[in-house]
Amino acid sequence: MYRYIVKRILLMIPTLFGAAALVFFLMRLIPGDICVIRLGSGGTSFTEQALAACHAEIGFDKPLWLQFVNFVWGFCRLDLGTSMWSGKPVAYEIAARFPVSLEIAILATIIAVIIAIPLGTISALKQNSSTDLVVRTFAIAGIAAPSFWLGIISLLVVLDLTQIFLGKPWMPPIDYVPLWQDPLRSLSIVILPAVTIGYRYSAVAMRMTRSAMLEVLREDYIRTARAKGLINRIIVNRHALKNAMLPVVTVIGIEFAFLVGGLVVTEQVFNLNGVGRLLVQAVQNQDYTLTQAIVMLIVTISVLSNLVVDVLYAWLDPRIRFA
């Protein structure tokens, strides 16, 4: 087991290097210039001297291969460099945003798990019944509705309902406070986006739970358990659900990794200052160092969460042993 984990960690190196090369060169294929955006996007004119000074300041005058080597070497030393846009350390820029994204990701995952596993299980147990139909419709609607649309609608609904029932419109605060500073305020800020994302997330996990449960419920050992006269609750909870969880855990793991850096639109809709919004800004501003660092962060989280999922497999299914 330990050898397997070490091997997987070592395999991360070429994956991360490949991702680094890809993001570094893809970013440079986009036409444009961070200095021109910075100096000219307000509509005002600027001098060529100002442009040259800006280029020199951010190190654009160095050859491309040297920029790449510096980037990879910096990443190896956990030095992500300096944002070309703000001049601040990239680690500082990301660290300021990471708690928001992490809090939403965790809360959305909790919401998704709370909704998906019971409903998916009930839906499988009552296959083709009206309950199953309702649950499946709920799940399909969750997959079909884009998160940003759901976000906008949920905000408008809250505003309109509070206007109707309280006499004045209300919406959650828009300046984020970390959970450890003011838990209630923090939760009131992130609950709406977490529910919005959690719903879509739960829909995916719910469908996976249902199909995995249906498959497991048809297995011989379940039939044997029934023949032995075990009560249905024990069959479902102890024998079926645990085994059906393997694909569900995979889905949850992949989605979680996506949520940490992928809430691009939802963070914009709710004005949350998270990693996803930072990534959009970085790409729009053509801030190469910041974009590279965020993409590498997302890749690292994805690789690590896959590793965690694989380790969880062994715990969930004792038959799985890693060589």
Next chain:
Amino acid sequence: MRIRALLWEVGLVVALAALPAAAQEEGAKYGGTLTYMIPADAPPSFDGHREETYATIHSAAPFYSTLVRINPYDPGSTTDIVCDLCTAMPQPSDGGKTWTFKIRQGVKFHNGDPLTAADVAASLNEIAFPPPGVLSPRSDNFMMVKDITAPDPGTVVIDLKFATSAFLPALADPYNWVYEKKILDRDPHWYEKNIMGSGPFKFAGYEIGQSIKGVRNPDYYQKGLPYLDGFIGIFAPKQAVQLDAIRADRAGTEFRGYPPSAIDQLKQQLDGQIKVQESDWNCTLGAWINHKKKPFDDARVRRALTLAIDRWGSAPGLSKIAVMHTVGSIVFPGSPLAPSKAELDTLAGFWPDIEKSRAEARRLLKEAGAEGLSFELLNRNVDQPYKYLGTWLVDQWRKIGLQVTQRVVPTGPWFAALRSGDFSVGTGGSCHGIVNPPIDVQTWLPLPVNKGNYGYFEDQKEIDLYDKMLHETDPVKQQDDMWNFVKWVLDDQAHIIQTLWWYRIVPLRSYVNGWKIGPSHYLNQDLSTIWLSPPQCGKCGSEPSPAG
């Protein structure tokens, strides 16, 4: 008529300059914290000398002072410039080439250090003559300045190379913040990451990328100001979020402005709890015509493009859905140097009879052998007003038989295409912090004097006309010179396509008072004159609390 209007305006400027800059507003209350939306992502830095984005102004202007500024009680005027750190508006000597400013005594920076003329001179020098490694995108605004000195702690002397009406507005640019010389000498980049000025509010905190906070400066030199205990500016680039926040009273206002449709919706939702202020806006968007691409090197084709556009007929409709509003030349319509309506009517594309105008456009295209011409309009992927402008222009050009498609790309590739010349016609415009037409029209100057000319044309006559206008000190003659310049650029050569000037509509919750709109979203943003009605003002005193 025009001469009389100009003389009246000059007289008004002199009279207003004599008024004290700060006078307590009747009924104003002290106290409370104003929360407002900053409709942008956080700025790259807080250094006003180096940044171009209004996000820098909207977040950090309340912390700083300037030598002179547009009168905060009359920001709608384009010429009412008053003292901020100086004691009285000076009369220039040496034929308008030497300006001597007396600096207020007893002004302190927020760190307690005294502010002297040396600080003012050092700050202005950094903008006008940036040392190596220091970015100053507005240094060209001071091209008339020879040197800036502080002969004693209470005096700043600015010597000009030539007298020009462009100097005083350039000096009143809202970005010209006064920094402490001691800090600039030690590290000219210090102000990029730190805030320390002498303005009405002291820096109280910055949540990176999210919000900025200020608290009242009890030692502020403008007596009786500011009224607020503090402010919180929240960065929010999405319009829907800003509007929701104002609706739910999470914010009292947003100072940049919205299109009419958004304002109408807010008014409907907040019946009686919202007020709006409106103004023409010193921003305009039109189109660059790339003279290096055939057949756009032919003035007849360029004239046809501009003649096809029904500015007078379209403005009322466009202004309902977009920030585009006022028909005008390349000179801001509210400026004394702007052409009259009668003059405008004679310019290509501004004729009152659009059918006649389009018939002439078709004739010119035929004469130039460019009938049914097909080309692509390069546009920026920004809603207001780029996409509205693009769609409108394509429609207008189709009415003279042109086949035009749009290529809408993000800001980076849009700039890249403009700068590489890889386009035929591309959207472009200008937006300025203060109305200063002799400087503002530099955007349209030809190569090689203006490297940012994306029309890629050279035109010595245009440069000569500009220089004559810039150096003219007689207001009436300068207006004539400006008219000759405008006519040459927009009519004779049709170098660029000028469309409509923008219009600002700013919503304020009904408890937000004391702020006046100006023709630029960069102006009047130090928040010192703003006060809140009860209960938002808290204890709502008629005097500031001793603790500030």
